[in-house]
Amino acid sequence: MTRSEDRLTAAFVAVALVALFGGALTGVFQALEHSGLNVYPSTPLVKSYYHSLTLHGVLNVLVWTTFFICGFVPFLVTRALGRPLALPGLAWLTFWVMLGGLVLAAIPLLGNAATVMFTFYPPLKAHWAFYVGLTLVVVGTWLVTLNLALTWRAWRRQHPAERTPLAAFMGLVTFAMWTIASLGIAAEMLVMLIPWSLGLIGGTDPLLARVLFWFTGHPIVYFWLLPAYMSWYALVPRQAGGKLFSDPLARTSFILFLVLSTPLGFHHQYTDPGIHVGWKLVHAFLTFAVFFPSLLTFFNVVASLESGARARGGRGWVAWFARLPWGDPSLAAQVLAMLLFTFGGIGGLINASYNLNLVVHNTAWIVGHLHLTVGTAVTLTFMGICYWLVPHLAGRALWSRRLALAQVWTWFVGMIVFSNTLHRLGLMGMPRRTMIGAAAYVQPEWKVLLPLVGAGGALLFLSSVLFFLNLVLTLVASRAPAPAVPAFSEALSGADHAPAILDRWRPWIALAFVLIAIAYGPTLVRLALTTPFNTPGLRVW
C-alpha cells in the first residue's frame, strides 16, 4: 500500500468526521427541544428547529456516510487486490469535485436558504447552489465507481483464473449497485430541480420528484449498509478470533443486493396519491425479497462470530457470545451495532408491510427506525472502523482503549432509550420532522415519554463527544506507533466453493435493469407523458 492511497482515505474520512460532528451537535438540540428545552434562540448559526433538522439530516445521512464510504471502500478494495488505484490523479480529482460540491451546497444550507430537509421535496425551493452542490457529490461517487472498475480490470488481466478477493468483490458490488440506483436522483436534479431553481423552467411536479427521489432514496440505505457489511464479513470474523463462515453465501447475498436493492422504492410512497396500488404491492413483494439476503448476512456474520468465540473457549448455545473479545472497542462497536440492527431489520419489515405502513408512515416511529439502521448499524460500525483506521492513517496508536469502550457502550444504551421511545411515540401518532415542543396537539400520553427523547439524545451526544475527544487526542497526544490494520478473514468455506457465475458482472447488472424496468417502467412512462410541471416553487421557512 502506497502512502498516497492512505492520504486519499484520510482526506475523505476527515471531511466525513467534520460532518458527523455537525450532525451530532444539531441532533442534540432537536432531542432537547422535544423534551421541552428550546435552545434555538441562543444558537448563533442555527436559525430554527427546521434549519437544525435539515443540517442534521444532510450532514449525517448524506455527507458523513458518503465521504466515509468513498474513503473506506477504495482503501479496502486496493488492499484486497494488492494494487493501487488505476487512476490516482482521477481519485484526487474526485475528492476535490466532491468537496467543491459539498462547499457549494453548504453555503445556502448554513445560510438558511435550503431548509428543505435531506429529502428536498419540491415545491419547497432551495437555492440552486444546494442542488448543484449535491449533484456534484453524486457525480464524484460515479468517478469512484469508474476508478474501482478500472482497478479491478487491471487486476483481472494479471489474474485471469482467480476469484476476485471477497473484500474487493463487495466494494465493487456496492459501487455498482449505487451507480445504478443514483440514476433516479440524478434525473430529478438534472431534469427537474436544477433548471427550475435557476429559473429556466417555471414549475415542477411533486409526485414525479418523489418517485425519482425514492428510486434512489431506498437503495441509498444499502449504499450505507454494504460497506458496514464489508467490515462485518471481511474483517470482523478475524477481529473476533475466528473465520468467516461461508464466502459463497457472502457473495450470493451481495449479488442479491445488487439485483434487488433498487426496484422497491414505492414502499416509501405507500401513502402517496397518484401511484396505483397494484404497483405499490409489487414493490412490497420485492422489499420482502431483499429481506432474504439480509437474513443470509445475519446468519453468516453471527456464525462467524460464533466461530471466533468458540476458538476462544466459548461454550453453550448462547453463552459463547460473552467470550467475544469485548475489550476491543472496534469489535465491541460493530457487534453492538449488529445487535441493534436486528431490531432495525424487524422494524423495516413492518414499514414495508403495505397496509401496516399506515400506522407508522411519517411518524416518530420512522425516526426511531432510521437511528437504528443508519444511526447505529452504519454509524456505530463506522466508528468501530475508525478505531483502527484513524490510528493507521495517523501513524499513532489510539489514545485510549477504555475511553473508546465507554463511548461504544454509551452509544448503545443511549440509542436503546432514544430509539425505543421514538418507536413508541410513533405508534401513538406523534409526527416526525415536527417541532413537538411548540406543537398545538401534543397528547397527554406523549408527554410522559418526551423527556426520554432528550435523555437518549443527550447520551448519544455525550458518546459522540467521547468519540471525537479520543480521535483528537490520538492525533495530538498519542506517542505509541499504530498497530497493524486488521487482516482479511479466512473462510471456513472459501471462494473456490462459490459458483463461477457470481464473478461475472453483466448478467447481474442486466437483471437489475430488467427488474427496475418492470417495477418502475409503467409508472415512470405514465408520469413522464402526463406530468404538467405546473406547481410553482415556494420558500416557506
Added chain:
Amino acid sequence: MATRKATTVYLYELAWILPSFAIPVGMLVALVVTAFGAGIHLPGQERRIDPTKVAETAPFDTPGLVELAPGQYEVRMTAQIWAFAPNEIRVPAGSTVHFWATSKDVVHGLLIPKVHVNVMLLPGQVAHAVARFDTPGEYPIICHEYCGIAHHTMAGKVIVEAAR
C-alpha cells in the same frame, strides 16, 4: 477432512437458507390476506388537479363536510400553509368518513392517529382516505410532512359525538 468440513458448512447453510426463504414468503401471505381479506386499503391513483386552481375546482371550491347518507360522510379538504380547511369536523359515532383532499401549495400530510388515516397531500394530486369513527371523543388531525417554519401549528380535529 476438508470435504467433511465443507459438507458441514453446506448443511448449515441449507438449514438457514430454507427458513430465510420461508419467513418472508409467510409474511407476504399474511400481508396479502390482511390487505384484501380485512379490506385495509392504501391511497391509490385518483386524479390530477391544477394546483394553482384548487379554489376554483370542484369539489374543493366548497370545502367542508357533506352527509351522503345516514352515517356516511364526505369531507372536501384543502391543505395550505399552515392550515386545513375545514379544520374542525363533527360527526356522530359510528360514522364512515371519506376524506377527499389536496394541497394548494407545498407537500402536506394528513394523519389521524387511532383510525389510521395516513395520506400525503401533494400539489397536483387528489388524495382519498376512509375512516370509521366508532368511539366518541376528539381525534387530532395532524400535518405530518414538513411544510415550512410553522409546520407544527398545522392541525385540526374530528369531534365524534355520541350517537343521537
